[in-house]
Amino acid sequence: MCRSRRGRRDGHTAEQLISGSWSPTRPPAFDCFDEGRKANPGAGPVGFDQVVGYKVPLSLGGADDVANLELTDRQVYVELCAQIALQLRES
Numbered sequence: 001m002c003r004s005r006r007g008r009r010d011g012h013t014a015e016q017l018i019s020g021s022w023s024p025t026r027p028p029a030f031d032c033f034d035e036g037r038k039a040n041p042g043a044g045p046v047g048f049d050q051v052v053g054y055k056v057p058l059s060l061g062g063a064d065d066v067a068n069l070e071l072t073d074r075q076v077y078v079e080l081c082a083q084i085a086l087q088l089r090e091s
Contacts, residue, residue, distance in 0.1 A: 036066045043071055053077045057084055 036052060037043065046052060051074045056062030 032066070036069050039066045046071060049074050051077050053081075057081065059084060059088055 033052060050071055052069050053072050054062050055068050055070050058064055062068050
């Protein structure tokens with residue numbers, strides 16, 4: 001799991017994030033990214049036009065887990081996320 005509802009998987013608390021006591025040179029999401037890279041060593045480098053995104057978005061019940069991440073086209077992923085957000089907002 002990349003993060004939990006009780007606190008950040010990387011150990012950073014909300015207080016640390018607000019106070020600035022965590023390193024801005026290594027954002028908390030990097031730990032999750034590193035975990036995903038270790039789980040998929042053959043994935044290769046992430047290109048400029050790619051993102052590591054959720055296969056099933058969290059808003060649609062997807063798991064916040066490395067197994068639910070995939071390397072995909074950046075433009076397609078952002079457009080799909082926007083369409084899903086609009087549909088959820090309208091419902």
